[in-house]
Amino acid sequence: MRRRSLLTVAGAAALSGCARDSGTTSLRFWAMGREAEVAAELIAGFEREHPNVRVKVEKLPWTAAHEKLLTAFAGDASPDLAQVGNTWLPEMQALGALEPLQPWIDRTPMLQAADYFTGIWATNAPGGQRVGLPWYVDTRLLFVRQDLLAKAGIAQIPQDWVTWRTALAKLREHGMATPLLLPTNEFEPLLALALQQPSEVLREGGRFGNFASDDFRRALGFYAERLQLGDAPGLTNNQVANVWQEFGRGTFAFYISGPWNIGEFKRRLPTELNNAWTTAELPGPTGLGASIAGGASLAMFKRSRHKPEAWALISYLSRPDVQQMFYRLTGDLPPRRSVWAMPLEGGGTLAEDRHAAAFFRQFERVRPTPAVPEWERIANEMQLAAARVVGGRDSIDVAVRALDARVDGILEKRRWMLDKS
Amino acid sequence: MRTSHRESLAAWAFAAPALIVIALFFGVPVFAGLALSLTDFDIYALADIGNLRWQGWNNYVHVLSLPLFWQALGNTAYFVVLGVPLSIALSLAAAVLLQSKLVRFKPLLRTALFAPVVTTLVAVAVIWRYLFHVKYGLVNYTLQHFGVDPIDWLGDPHWSMPTIIGFAAWKNFGGNMIIFIAALQAVPHDLYEAARLDGARSWAQFRHITVPNIAPTLLMVAILTTAGYFQLFAEPYVMTQGGPLQSTVSVLYLMYDEGFKWWNLGLASAVAFVLFVIIVAVSKGLIVLQRRLTGEGA
Numbered sequence: 174m175r176r177r178s179l180l181t182v183a184g185a186a187a188l189s190g191c192a193r194d195s196g197t198t199s200l201r202f203w204a205m206g207r208e209a210e211v212a213a214e215l216i217a218g219f220e221r222e223h224p225n226v227r228v229k230v231e232k233l234p235w236t237a238a239h240e241k242l243l244t245a246f247a248g249d250a251s252p253d254l255a256q257v258g259n260t261w262l263p264e265m266q267a268l269g270a271l272e273p274l275q276p277w278i279d280r281t282p283m284l285q286a287a288d289y290f291t292g293i294w295a296t297n298a299p300g301g302q303r304v305g306l307p308w309y310v311d312t313r314l315l316f317v318r319q320d321l322l323a324k325a326g327i328a329q330i331p332q333d334w335v336t337w338r339t340a341l342a343k344l345r346e347h348g349m350a351t352p353l354l355l356p357t358n359e360f361e362p363l364l365a366l367a368l369q370q371p372s373e374v375l376r377e378g379g380r381f382g383n384f385a386s387d388d389f390r391r392a393l394g395f396y397a398e399r400l401q402l403g404d405a406p407g408l409t410n411n412q413v414a415n416v417w418q419e420f421g422r423g424t425f426a427f428y429i430s431g432p433w434n435i436g437e438f439k440r441r442l443p444t445e446l447n448n449a450w451t452t453a454e455l456p457g458p459t460g461l462g463a464s465i466a467g468g469a470s471l472a473m474f475k476r477s478r479h480k481p482e483a484w485a486l487i488s489y490l491s492r493p494d495v496q497q498m499f500y501r502l503t504g505d506l507p508p509r510r511s512v513w514a515m516p517l518e519g520g521g522t523l524a525e526d527r528h529a530a531a532f533f534r535q536f537e538r539v540r541p542t543p544a545v546p547e548w549e550r551i552a553n554e555m556q557l558a559a560a561r562v563v564g565g566r567d568s569i570d571v572a573v574r575a576l577d578a579r580v581d582g583i584l585e586k587r588r589w590m591l592d593k594s
Numbered sequence: 595m596r597t598s599h600r601e602s603l604a605a606w607a608f609a610a611p612a613l614i615v616i617a618l619f620f621g622v623p624v625f626a627g628l629a630l631s632l633t634d635f636d637i638y639a640l641a642d643i644g645n646l647r648w649q650g651w652n653n654y655v656h657v658l659s660l661p662l663f664w665q666a667l668g669n670t671a672y673f674v675v676l677g678v679p680l681s682i683a684l685s686l687a688a689a690v691l692l693q694s695k696l697v698r699f700k701p702l703l704r705t706a707l708f709a710p711v712v713t714t715l716v717a718v719a720v721i722w723r724y725l726f727h728v729k730y731g732l733v734n735y736t737l738q739h740f741g742v743d744p745i746d747w748l749g750d751p752h753w754s755m756p757t758i759i760g761f762a763a764w765k766n767f768g769g770n771m772i773i774f775i776a777a778l779q780a781v782p783h784d785l786y787e788a789a790r791l792d793g794a795r796s797w798a799q800f801r802h803i804t805v806p807n808i809a810p811t812l813l814m815v816a817i818l819t820t821a822g823y824f825q826l827f828a829e830p831y832v833m834t835q836g837g838p839l840q841s842t843v844s845v846l847y848l849m850y851d852e853g854f855k856w857w858n859l860g861l862a863s864a865v866a867f868v869l870f871v872i873i874v875a876v877s878k879g880l881i882v883l884q885r886r887l888t889g890e891g892a
Contacts, residue, residue, distance in 0.1 A: 586636060
């Protein structure tokens with residue numbers, strides 16, 4: 174009994190601690206990984222502009238962030254605003270955890286939808302309801318060793334699957350055992366190939382899987398062929414102990430990866446290789462192809478009691494000058510075209526940067542992933558099915574049919590929900 | 595009549611606090627879990643309880659029809675069948691060694707052998723991951739000196755589970771070792787003296803005196819270890835995240851994935867109850883086996 178009353182006292186004290194209002198508001202901001210470390214620096218500027226708002230950045234590890242966000246909502250402990258992975262937005266939206274942002278955006282003339290990359294902008298409105306504002310963008314494309322290509326007599330970086338196939342074969346003839354690194358523990362490379370196809374990955378508005386379609390079979394076939402022909406080693410990211418060292422040594426000439434590796438390669442490759450490598454858009458079935466619209470957004474929680482302040486912080490972080498500073502600190506690429514056109518310290522603009530330019534062009538050609546809450550799980554299943562094909566356990570036909578059956582099972586509740594309303 | 599009634603009332607009154615606590619913190623959650631396992635509670639239901647559907651036994655049928663469940667059960671059985679005997683053999687060997695008159699620095703050794711039990715699993719798992727790294731690990735480095743090609747301990751689906759078994763056995767044998775030491779100290783010395791007079795060698799002494807005398811302890815340790823090992827979770831969670839190719843997904847890991855990664859709490863509860871039934875059945879089986887063995891022995 175006594176213990177319980179003590180608990181109540183402690184609880185009351187904690188509550189009053191939150192509610193106590195001495196003119197300043199305290200915002201809870203959840204961010205992940207490197208972004209969380211950098212957020213503190215950005216926020217100093219925000220606090221100077223808003224002296225009555227204090228921001229507490231709480232850092233989550235990427236691997237646990239998804240669970241934490243869900244549990245926080247279930248436990249009624251969600252923050253005021255958070256960095257949310259693009260692909261998680263549909264889930265958080267289905268929960269009704271997020272504040273619709275359109276009314277807020279309408280009141281902020283600085284934020285123009287047209288300034289954002291179209292594919293990225295689309296990922297932030299699951300079910301037609303805009304709940305996130307892109308913070309930084311991310312996609313997958315090719316990191317290329319041009320010098321090795323030239324040595325093998327390949328004049329141009331491949332732009333479609335046919336020339337890519339030929340280039341890989343040529344490189345192997347020239348003694349490179351596995352010219353392409355295609356991490357098998359990530360679903361992104363295969364998903365990018367699938368998004369290059371005309372049809373959707375899920376059909377009928379995300380009611381059923383569309384994996385047995387000719388389009389997905391083509392993507393999976395191309396992917397599996399790379400690993401089965403030996404163009405790519407069947408290795409995960411973790412198994413390649415030091416990607417940068419191996420890239421520098423010329424163990425492989427193509428690597429499908431994302432923007433974070435620009436900084437890593439610049440830092441870790443020997444200086445004589447500075448002009449030997451570049452980035453290039455992902456080759457598609459016929460001509461340059463699409464890729465994934467990834468990245469993270471800023472979202473505000475419905476239960477927040479400080480929405481105007483939280484919105485002030487979101488729009489501050491979306492301001493072009495702050496976005497550029499954010500890029501300088503992290504290397505995360507900005508979602509707004511105007512930031513890409515701003516002059517950089519060392520001269521030129523980001524869109525003209527030797528290594529970022531291909532990303533700029535790729536972002537104009539990204540496709541959003543299906544906006545269903547079950548997506549994360551479906552992507553996981555897709556990767557497992559691909560691993561079975563690559564490992565020779567299933568034929569493509571068996572794998573895609575089994576995958577469709579699994580995915581239809583996962584989407585059963587969603588169909589019921591859609592039919593009910 | 596009246597006094598006995600009053601006595602039993604008093605007894606209930608004294609037991610009441612404990613019973614209430616058990617009912618509140620054990621009974622209620624278990625029944626809530628059982629109820630949950632008969633529904634399809636998921637994120638849609640979390641958003642609006644009106645989206646909850648009664649599933650009856652469907653969840654259980656679904657769990658039993660999942661290929662991944664059977665794979666997880668197979669992985670768990672693999673872990674238990676290999677891990678429990680290995681772990682018990684290790685702890686018994688260590689306990690016998692520590693009882694032996696030949697060994698010096700016993701307190702130091704006892705502490706050293708018990709140390710893995712009290713260290714943090716996550717911290718140790720990180721070190722094991724370094725030791726078993728395919729390129730830079732000490733284990734492969736040592737093996738290379740004997741001309742063995744490097745093995746991808748945690749990345750090869752054939753080796754991932756054996757590595758986890760080794761890790762779990764190493765991490766846990768100390769606890770059982772302490773129990774065995776206590777049991778060994780209770781074995782009367784005159785039995786060994788008599789056996790030695792009859793000319794029994796040390797292996798015969800171990801086989802015919804030590805083992806029968808510590809049989810009840812052995813059974814208890816076997817039951818506790820088996821029940822514990824069926825709940826394999828932290829080791830694969832920290833070391834392999836269930837991979838490669840789902841070769842280290844245990845039943846509990848599947849439950850965690852369903853429940854907290856995909857938020858299908860209904861299905862996850864069903865997995866939990868299936869696991870519960872399996873553990874009860876196996877423990878019962880061990881007890882029956884022991885009864886039959888000792889019954890024949892007598």
